Amino acid sequence: MPGGPVSFAHLHSHWERGSNENTNGILVIDELGFQVLDRMSAHSLFKVASARYERSSTIITPNTSIREWPEMLAGDEVLATAILDRLLHHCHVVHVDESSYRLWEMERRTRTAGKEG
Template sequence: MKSITAYKQLNLTHLQTALPQLLETARREQWTYETMVERALGAELDGREQKATARRLKAARIPSKKTVEGFDFSFQPSLSERRIRELADLSFVRTCTNVIFLGPPGTGKTHLSLALANRALAEGHSVLFTTLAELAQSLESASHPGLMRQRLRRYIAPSLLIIDEVGYTRLTAEQAHHFFELVAARYEHGSIILTSNTSFTGWGALLGDEVLATALLDRLLHHAEVIAINGSSYRMKERRTESRTPSTLSDTARHAAGDLPTGV
């Protein structure tokens, strides 16, 4: 019982779980005292890192697991694979540089954002994913200034903030002001990955205020990598493939049944 209390007091919860197996292996392999201490400390540190990783992943609210390796660069020839792989070394996070993906819907902007976010999580950075609509609603619905500051801190705190789907929803004056506050607060303090289907010239209409849009873009783009993807939609490609598949299967079945002559 004393040993259990000692584990809790010293916060060695992972070592408590791992110790029986460590002791068994130490006896079998005749570890030295130094080896035993190193393995015991290693087990505790590994357990803490796994727990921290799981906590960061849950807090990040990443909707799906995407990777750079899983992106089909051959389908988007306008996109530089080398540039994306350079971003994947995460120097932009360390230097508080923003990354802006611009392009039509379905061209892989969100995939690349999530791939970089997952890489950042794996390297121990704190991450948070949101859409602009979710962000705007969350900040606007704060019922008093204290709650507003608390929610704003939630988006300011992570090393990397992903804001997806900018351009799909026009913001109210209040929402646009909150969006500006957030970008200004993160300026030179934390990285933002942002995806948008709207060119920067259209942000005045998006925010309903040309002056505010100019001020926001000034901060957002001062330290930023802007990557335009001028290609076709992956989703439309998959839809075209799926639309052909039933017809092919149907023709095959009809050939087998003798309903279609050979060569049709």
């Protein structure tokens, strides 16, 4: 499972089979919020957050503010609150309100190429 994208349902079923990966290592969830989750995926994310709560580290790079999570999680405010409760307890929030690094790098290369030409 390491190194590739998986669905939350797949991730949760992996834990239900009794894998040690549910409490070992760091889970990185990148681009959360890029797409709205359906109800099944949102519930699977809750199960993943619950399984890892106070047991192991999880890093999430969301594309939305916390206020927008209910909408992202199938419109379920209660579920969003339950997930956020587990994720935000004992956490460090790093708020980055900057442009995309990839876009910044592309603009820098474009400016450099313009100066050379």
